[in-house]
Amino acid sequence: MVQNYEYFCNHCHYFIETGGPWPYAKEGRGRRQYKNLHEACSGPIHGLIANVYCPACDRGKTYPIVEYGKPLFSLSEIWLSDIPRKTKRVCHKCKNPVFLTLAPGAVRCPRCKKGTFEVWEPLEEDSRQYPVSPPKSPLKVRQKGKSVPVPKPTVVIDSQEHMGYRFERFSNWFAGTIRKRLPIGDYTLLGMENEVIVERKTVPDLVKSIIQERGDFIRKCERLSAFKKKCMVIEGSMACLKTPYEDSMAHPNAVFGSLMAAQERWDIPVYFLDNFLLAEEFVASMLSKYHAYQWLEINGFQRCLIEGDI
Numbered sequence: 001m002v003q004n005y006e007y008f009c010n011h012c013h014y015f016i017e018t019g020g021p022w023p024y025a026k027e028g029r030g031r032r033q034y035k036n037l038h039e040a041c042s043g044p045i046h047g048l049i050a051n052v053y054c055p056a057c058d059r060g061k062t063y064p065i066v067e068y069g070k071p072l073f074s075l076s077e078i079w080l081s082d083i084p085r086k087t088k089r090v091c092h093k094c095k096n097p098v099f100l101t102l103a104p105g106a107v108r109c110p111r112c113k114k115g116t117f118e119v120w121e122p123l124e125e126d127s128r129q130y131p132v133s134p135p136k137s138p139l140k141v142r143q144k145g146k147s148v149p150v151p152k153p154t155v156v157i158d159s160q161e162h163m164g165y166r167f168e169r170f171s172n173w174f175a176g177t178i179r180k181r182l183p184i185g186d187y188t189l190l191g192m193e194n195e196v197i198v199e200r201k202t203v204p205d206l207v208k209s210i211i212q213e214r215g216d217f218i219r220k221c222e223r224l225s226a227f228k229k230k231c232m233v234i235e236g237s238m239a240c241l242k243t244p245y246e247d248s249m250a251h252p253n254a255v256f257g258s259l260m261a262a263q264e265r266w267d268i269p270v271y272f273l274d275n276f277l278l279a280e281e282f283v284a285s286m287l288s289k290y291h292a293y294q295w296l297e298i299n300g301f302q303r304c305l306i307e308g309d310i
């Protein structure tokens, strides 16, 4: 019964997760989620809780989705259909439907508004044609024959950043994430807000900012250039940027030329990254490694992960 579900947009590769349902018991005014089914076996079970997804808010939420009229005293009663129950599948905030499982093609992606969500599960026989999943193990550092316990950093996400990366797949590298207003850029590391910054752009974002919001784009580049470590991550291939745009008359060469000029003038590396999932992994891996080398240097270690290697 305990299960997590992963979905991705078939157009922009936006990635969401849901999970559950899990039985819970009421405790005073709160709720206690059973840690495992064994514990839940003898109840009481007042309802089922789940991590659901609201496409209108673009948020994952943890809600009770089923409440029983009277508490159940065994797990098996969940499957009996004559127990009175209330089910709630609407968002507490916007009142739109929330989803635990998303039928293929049923829910439109709120990010690109073009694709729909599908189960993220490359077919077994096709899996060799997809990029492999990111590693699950923590960053390993070994010096003088001993492993060095580099602490996990915390990612800071700009609070204005909407439908960007959440880094939930990278708990092996990060202690967690916090959201706060950043004066410039979208992602940085806690305690290193003044030295490292990542600016994320989709291709339509980039076209709009270079063509229609050019003054702002230039001011942004000037401010990014002051950081020790900065980059612009484009969520799309160079082929995509060089192909005439659906929603803009701008000439691709004008956009690409300006982007390359900005890269050289302000020394801001530009990366073309295939899609949402790979771009998120790139940013995660980069921030994790940047932090490790800085931490090693500050703490009197050699600036390498493995002695005699990288």
Ligand SMILES: [Zn+2]
Residues within 6 Å of the ligand: 009, 010, 011, 012, 013, 014, 109, 110, 111, 112, 113, 114, 115, 116
């Ligand atoms: Zn999408």
Ligand SMILES: [Zn+2]
Residues within 6 Å of the ligand: 054, 055, 056, 057, 058, 091, 092, 093, 094, 095, 096
């Ligand atoms: Zn909502």
